[in-house]
Amino acid sequence: MEQYFLAIDQGTTSTRAILFTVDGQIREVAAAEHRQYHPQPGWVEHSAEEIWSNTSQVIENVMTAAEVELEQLLALGITNQRESVVFWDRETREPLTPVIVWQDSRTQDWLDEHSDTLSAEVKKRSGLPLTAYFSASKISWLLRHDPDLADRAKRGEVCVGTMDTWLLHNLTGGEVFATDVTNASRTMLYNLQEDQWDETLCQLFEIPAEILPQIRPSAGDFGTVTMPECIAGVKITAILGDQQAAAFGQHAVSAGQTKNTYGTGCFLLQNTGTEIPSSEHGLIPTVAYQIGDQPRSFALEGSIAVAGSALQWLRDQVQLVPDTETLVEVAASVDDTGGVYFVPAFSGLYAPYWDTNARGLLIGMTGYTTNAHILRAALESTAYQSVDVLTALADSTGQDLESIKVDGGMAVNDQLLQFQADLLNVPVQRPTVIETTARGAALAAGLGVGHFTDLEDLAELWQLDTEFSPSMDPEERAELLRYWHRAIERTRNWLG
Ligand SMILES: Nc1ncnc2c1ncn2[C@@H]1O[C@H](COP(=O)(O)OP(=O)(O)O)[C@@H](O)[C@H]1O
Numbered sequence: 001m002e003q004y005f006l007a008i009d010q011g012t013t014s015t016r017a018i019l020f021t022v023d024g025q026i027r028e029v030a031a032a033e034h035r036q037y038h039p040q041p042g043w044v045e046h047s048a049e050e051i052w053s054n055t056s057q058v059i060e061n062v063m064t065a066a067e068v069e070l071e072q073l074l075a076l077g078i079t080n081q082r083e084s085v086v087f088w089d090r091e092t093r094e095p096l097t098p099v100i101v102w103q104d105s106r107t108q109d110w111l112d113e114h115s116d117t118l119s120a121e122v123k124k125r126s127g128l129p130l131t132a133y134f135s136a137s138k139i140s141w142l143l144r145h146d147p148d149l150a151d152r153a154k155r156g157e158v159c160v161g162t163m164d165t166w167l168l169h170n171l172t173g174g175e176v177f178a179t180d181v182t183n184a185s186r187t188m189l190y191n192l193q194e195d196q197w198d199e200t201l202c203q204l205f206e207i208p209a210e211i212l213p214q215i216r217p218s219a220g221d222f223g224t225v226t227m228p229e230c231i232a233g234v235k236i237t238a239i240l241g242d243q244q245a246a247a248f249g250q251h252a253v254s255a256g257q258t259k260n261t262y263g264t265g266c267f268l269l270q271n272t273g274t275e276i277p278s279s280e281h282g283l284i285p286t287v288a289y290q291i292g293d294q295p296r297s298f299a300l301e302g303s304i305a306v307a308g309s310a311l312q313w314l315r316d317q318v319q320l321v322p323d324t325e326t327l328v329e330v331a332a333s334v335d336d337t338g339g340v341y342f343v344p345a346f347s348g349l350y351a352p353y354w355d356t357n358a359r360g361l362l363i364g365m366t367g368y369t370t371n372a373h374i375l376r377a378a379l380e381s382t383a384y385q386s387v388d389v390l391t392a393l394a395d396s397t398g399q400d401l402e403s404i405k406v407d408g409g410m411a412v413n414d415q416l417l418q419f420q421a422d423l424l425n426v427p428v429q430r431p432t433v434i435e436t437t438a439r440g441a442a443l444a445a446g447l448g449v450g451h452f453t454d455l456e457d458l459a460e461l462w463q464l465d466t467e468f469s470p471s472m473d474p475e476e477r478a479e480l481l482r483y484w485h486r487a488i489e490r491t492r493n494w495l496g
């Protein structure tokens with residue numbers, strides 16, 4: 001009887017349930033997209049109800065399609081878009097607010113006004129720069145804008161959490177209200193040294209600590225599923241934020257190993273071992289994973305807000321092309337961008353610039369420019385942004401990279417990965433399974449349930465699909481990057 005792990009990957013645009021064989025190969029996938037709400041400029045919301053109902057649905061769909069019996073399922077792992085938060089009723093589990101999504105920048109002005117009191121404390125305690133990206137100011141905003149919610153929060157009648165916690169509480173029928181260390185480390189309320197919610201930060205953001213979930217290791221006991229019924233009784237044995245899960249799925253689990261995930265945004269993580277890292281170059285210290293009661297493993301992260309979403313924007317809002325397939329074809333029809341640069345600073349610039357006042361820019365057009373040049377520039381912008389993050393990484397660690405493992409929805413694009421290798425002058429390795437986020441959650445669940453004994457068991461499961469070797473002339477590389485940085489400079493502090 002074949003055995004499986006089930007992973008739920010609750011992402012920014014969709015929710016997937018993926019059934020993995022115990023050697024980390026995909027057996028069956030079911031996915032459902034959820035709506036993106038933009039009620040005001042800079043605001044991004046999801047419906048928690050829709051996310052939970054999609055989650056139940058994709059679980060049912062994957063189980064039906066695979067014709068797998070319940071006893072074949074060894075464990076369930078959850079991975080999720082990080083930082084996005086929602087409030088719900090502790091008893092009924094009815095959502096009380098929309099999900100405020102990580103990309104939402106509505107709280108930036110408030111943070112800027114309070115930066116004198118907040119900035120140093122936040123950096124010292126959570127390791128994070130003061131930006132609207134992380135959860136704390138979003139939770140605080142929801143409480144400040146709803147007095148009834150704030151009163152109920154003081155009485156401990158409500159719960160707040162990231163998507164892992166929302167799903168876990170529902171999957172366990174209200175039994176388990178918990179998150180894991182990786183998700184906690186993205187809230188800006190977690191003390192990185194002390195490995196617990198930070199009282200001072202909770203006070204500064206006026207968030208009662210009682211409404212926050214319990215923090216647990218990433219692989220371990222998260223209770224048992226009660227619904228959906230088709231998987232009732234299955235143990236939940238892993239939770240990881242999606243970028244940490246991708247690093248785990250890429251087996252980037254010991255110091256120096258690095259992955260870059262190209263999805264809606266783009267997120268580079270380098271494992272730094274069991275010491276808390278720091279960066280003077282705009283990268284974020286974050287928890288990479290924790291297996292049971294073993295010491296936590298850390299990473300430096302370079303977060304890029306807009307990657308694949310720039311392509312979606314050109315497709316859906318600018319309507320340059322009808323679908324992604326055409327977009328990829330048209331972008332590949334030209335050999336270069338004809339001097340066009342596209343900086344998709346739609347939510348400001350994240351790492352390594354952390355400039356909330358930057359805005360998007362398209363520059364270098366002439367009468368020769370076609371839609372193909374613009375599409376190609378949008379595709380290449382992800383590679384340029386990744387170079388900036390990797391430069392910051394090398395500056396932070398004093399070490400050059402030998403190679404980088406890549407994954408995510410955009411990593412199917414050979415043109416992008418070749419350009420990335422050329423710009424970085426480092427080999428880019430794509431594994432056979434690029435759904436590494438879900439894979440990481442599945443394999444961590446395998447550790448949590450005791451199917452694997454340690455990380456060594458997982459090393460041999462990673463398989464190379466294609467290695468892209470750098471082949472660009474150094475002078476050409478330098479010239480391309482020089483113009484990219486001139487474009488970046490022109491976006492900086494646009495609103496300031
Ligand atoms: N062939 C392709 N080339 C480049 N980008 C692509 C391609 N196919 C999909 N994408 C981009 O990949 C992104 C989706 O990646 P995915 O990892 O599924 O996203 P997420 O998990 O962040 O929701 C979309 O933004 C889409 O524009």
Ligand SMILES: O=P(O)(O)OC[C@H](O)CO
Pocket residue numbers: 010011012013080081082083102241242243263264265
């Ligand atoms: O859902 P993704 O893949 O876009 O990832 C979102 C990140 O977790 C945000 O920090």
